[in-house]
Amino acid sequence: MGVNNTDSDKTQEEEQKDLPKVVLFRPPPAFSLIGEESFASNKFHFLKTYDSQLPLDQFLSTHSHSIKAILSSGNAPVNADILQLLPEVGVVVTTSAGLNQIDIPECRRRGIKIANAGYVYSADVADMAVGLLIDVLRKVSASDRYVRQGLWAAKGNYPLGSKLSGKRAGIVGLGNIGYEVAKRLEAFGCFVSYNSRKKKPNVSYPFYHDVCELAANCDALIICCGLSDETRHMINKQVLSALGKEGVIVNIGRGAIIDEKEMVRCLMQGEIAGAGLDVFENEPNVPKEFFAMDNVVLSPHRAVFTPESLKDLSQLVVGNLEAFLSNKPLLSEYVDSE
Numbered sequence: 001m002g003v004n005n006t007d008s009d010k011t012q013e014e015e016q017k018d019l020p021k022v023v024l025f026r027p028p029p030a031f032s033l034i035g036e037e038s039f040a041s042n043k044f045h046f047l048k049t050y051d052s053q054l055p056l057d058q059f060l061s062t063h064s065h066s067i068k069a070i071l072s073s074g075n076a077p078v079n080a081d082i083l084q085l086l087p088e089v090g091v092v093v094t095t096s097a098g099l100n101q102i103d104i105p106e107c108r109r110r111g112i113k114i115a116n117a118g119y120v121y122s123a124d125v126a127d128m129a130v131g132l133l134i135d136v137l138r139k140v141s142a143s144d145r146y147v148r149q150g151l152w153a154a155k156g157n158y159p160l161g162s163k164l165s166g167k168r169a170g171i172v173g174l175g176n177i178g179y180e181v182a183k184r185l186e187a188f189g190c191f192v193s194y195n196s197r198k199k200k201p202n203v204s205y206p207f208y209h210d211v212c213e214l215a216a217n218c219d220a221l222i223i224c225c226g227l228s229d230e231t232r233h234m235i236n237k238q239v240l241s242a243l244g245k246e247g248v249i250v251n252i253g254r255g256a257i258i259d260e261k262e263m264v265r266c267l268m269q270g271e272i273a274g275a276g277l278d279v280f281e282n283e284p285n286v287p288k289e290f291f292a293m294d295n296v297v298l299s300p301h302r303a304v305f306t307p308e309s310l311k312d313l314s315q316l317v318v319g320n321l322e323a324f325l326s327n328k329p330l331l332s333e334y335v336d337s338e
């Protein structure tokens, strides 16, 4: 008896061949954290340049007509050279909140949409920013080391930390993450003020147009903005000295927003009081001077990730890609602010 070769008889490989392709240049950190299968869909198929032996340009030109979208992450740049090899791409979806790895003007020029992690990380990063600040002020990690090393019994009590409530907290970048940090610190009894490109309508926190002036008027400076040409090394010698020797800095934005060498020097010379850092200029390399500093709390760029945020992220990424491929509005489209 003859057998009709219907769609349902197609092998998985044949079915995937027909699907629109989403290209990846590096595995996003989220793939190893919750598994790539969490990002799978029957509406598209991932093409991974890192699984191919072909040179990148050859790989891309072989598949250029079926590649409709790019899946990027904080460690996977999307630049003009790549985009010009992919004429059919209409969207870049990134698993990151930050967009500094994407050539935004080139995407705009080519009419390519961008979607980022939207709000999925905001609460977790904000919690981490507050956690780092409390840790630096109350010396949580440093006292933990002290107790574990048996120094409590051997040498007596550890020096006192300082109170969070009543501190003046300066938020640099009042986007959705900065705003979540502000709300939390307000609940802790801090006096919040902020710096942003522009004063925000409907926000009553005092606004400082000049980041140096904000630093001079706060006890803790919390860096929550994105990295751009404008913000690279924005926290420089002048800002750090305005923060002063009682001042603490927390960075959950991007390492390069702070002039790291200058921050190390200020910490070594007691020109600022301490730092809580989730991000660094040259990750995963961290200036070794920090390792000996008890007034510095270090975290390996993990502020955004919890199992909960990763689950939300996978739904958002798949939702964005499926929406784009069915001509529906993106779920977290990045829109340029003026």
Ligand SMILES: O=CC(=O)O
Binding pocket: 074, 095, 096, 097, 098, 099, 117, 121, 253, 304
């Ligand atoms: O730092 C992490 C991100 O931008 O998502």
